[in-house]
Amino acid sequence: MSTSVALTFAVAGDSLSLGKLSSPTAARARRRSVFQLATPNPQSDGIVAHPPDSRRSAPSRPQLFDRDLSVPAVLLAGFLNLLGFTMTSPIQPSLGKHFSLQIGASFGSLTSAYPLGMMLGILLWPSLSDLLGRKFVLSLTLAGSGLGLMLQSWGIRRCCTLEQFLAARVLTGCFAGNGPISKAYLADRGSGGGGEHLSKYLAWKDASSTLAFIVGPVLGGLVYQVFGGDGLDGAGDESNRISIVILFSAIASLFAAMSVALLVQNKDGSDRLARASVPSADEEIADGPTVDTENHENGGVYETDIVSCPLGTRLWTGVASVACVSALYHAADSTFFAFFPSLLHNRLNFDTRAVGMAFTSFAIVSFTVSAFVASRFMKAFGPVAACTMGLGAVGTGLFTLGYAASLPIGINMGMTATLILGASALYYVGVPLYGPSVPTMLLRCVPPHRRGAVMGFDGAVNTMARIISPLIIGEIHRVHGAGACFRVAGSCVYVAVSVALSRRWLVMRKLYRTSSPLPPP
Known part of the structure; x- marks a missing residue:
């Protein structure tokens, strides 16, 4: 019927x-x-x-913003925040001169103070972003960084003591953590539909960071040269110039906070809701297809978004292996940025503007590799290959810098300049190859609701390396010279390569044994 x-x-x-x-x-x-x-x-x-x-009917205004401007706004915020860091890199020798510091552990404290504050921020803010939302926490940390930089600028202008300036840097570092949060947000946006957009978004993030290394040093050098105070002596004029450079970096961070608050839409509801089906830290994770996080209508059960851990068959062994590699790299990287400007100044007689132009020239090389090579290489060969190839170039560049810095002062200046600049260019070729590989490996290991916490853990380990290495390697620099300083940094990178390759070999061997058929009885 x-x-x-x-x-x-x-x-x-x-x-x-x-x-x-x-x-x-x-x-x-x-x-x-x-x-x-x-x-x-x-x-x-x-x-x-x-x-x-x-x-x-036409989509509403929030939908348009969410579709068109959220990812660009996060990339813009990362660029502006890092711009503040790169603008101050050429003034590092001038900052040491302002406080009458000799190259050594005390000079390295200028680099270590900010990461010391980062230890708190990097552990706190990314984990809070899992609970409170990426947008709110990202805006808060960027605004706090901007205010901290304004305090540093005011302190330099008022001729504060070294201890007061370092305290302001530590306070600024307490609002760090926006880098891991922005990567977690991009993972939230890019992991759906099999995760095909994840590598692309992370490559864009790396390209925006590299662009900051192009613009920042030359802009900082130009601001230092163009702006200055009306002090009667050179020291007063130097203080005003340093203060204005730091003030420009503060404005960049505040503008980044504003762009996130106005343009970014929250896309991390699954972070706060995906709790029903969560694996333990010891649960094995084998290489396999992506399992998207979805709210199933029949009961609201959530699945975890785990693909594989390239350097481990368990969640935390994979995370710990990647964090170890990352920490060794950051120990070397902080050494490079702490003492490379002084090397250019002492061996090649570069002034502040020339140091900024050198950083910008190297960053153009890095941006080219990041925009046209890095993502294609990682897509073709995988994140582990990109990681090891990039670290190999970084380590070779640092060892070559150590050799060039050990040459006698009276040797041909052209040869010394060629070695230093060529080794630096090789270093900047390796950085964009390595850069996207670590967050890609980490974000493949973790479910959405743990992304902020895991990225925060990785950032905390890296921050510890950035606190300790300038102090220890700065003392090596004082006792044994710049050559030994850069050779030790290069050794750290080669150890990181060894860890990555050995862990990948162990993972592949275990997976091969697991998938191999049992022999007949």
């Missing part, structure tokens, strides 16, 4: 009434694209169709 359905629908603007249709006829009618979604009319017993264009 067939049921009867009353339908009223519009065709070519005319109303056509169908009395009683059988179920098959109604089913065929529903499959036709010309029929519109019908809703009951409360004033009649029939069914009235929607207007033809009612389902194609």
Whole structure:
């Protein structure tokens, strides 16, 4: 016995009434694209169709912002925040001169103070972003960094002591953590649909960071040269110039906070909700297909978004291995940025503006590799290969810098300059190859609701390396010279390569043994 359905629908603007249709006829009618979604009319017993264009209405303003501007705004915020860091890199020798510091552990404290504050921020803010939302925490940390930089600028202008300036840097570091949060946000946006956008978004993040290394040093050098105070002596003018450079970096961070607050939409609801089906830290994770996090309608069960851990078969062994590699790299990287400007100044007689131009030239090389090579290389060969190739170039560049710094002062200046600049260019080739590989490996290991915490853990380990290495290697620099300083940094990178390759070999061997068929009895 067939049921009867009353339908009223519009065709070519005319109303056509169908009395009683059988179920098959109604089913065929529903499959036709010309029929519109019908809703009951409360004033009649029939069914009235929607207007033809009612389902194609324009999206609301938040939807447009979410679709078009959230990812660019996060990339812009990362660029502006890092711009503040890179603007101050050329003034490092001038900052040491301002406080009458000799190259050594005391000079390295200028680099270690900010990471000391980062230890608190990097552990606190990324984990809070899992609970409170990426947008709110990201805006808060960027605004705090901007205010901390303004305090540093004011302290330099008021001729504060070294201890007061370092305290301001530590306070600024307490608002760090926006880097891991932005990567976690990009992972939230890019991990859906099999995660095909994850590597692309992280490559864009790395490219925006590299762009900051292009613009920042030359901008900082130009600001240092163009702006200055009206002090009667050179020291007063130097203080005003340093203060203005730091003030510009503070404005960049505040503008980054504003862009996130106005343009970014939250896309991390799964971070706070995905709790029902969570693996333990010891649960094995084998290489396999992506399992997207979805809210299943029948019961609201959430699955975890784990692909594989390239350097471990368990969650935390993989995370710990990647964090170890990352920490060794950051120990070397902080050494490079702490003492490379002084090397250019002492061996090649570069002034502040020339140091900034050198950093910008190297960053152009890095940006080219990041924009046109890094993502393609990682897609073709995988994140472990990109990590080891990038670290190999970084380590070779640092060892070459150590050799060049050990050459006698009276040797041909052209040869020394060629070695230093060539080794630095090789260093900047390796950085963008390595850069996206670590967050890619980490974010493949963790479910969405742990992304902020795991990225925060990695950032905390890296921060510890950045606190300790300038102090220890700065003392090596003081006792044994710049050559030994850069050779030790290069050794750290080669150890990181060894850890990555050995861990990958162990993972592949275990997976091969697991997947191999049992021998016949």
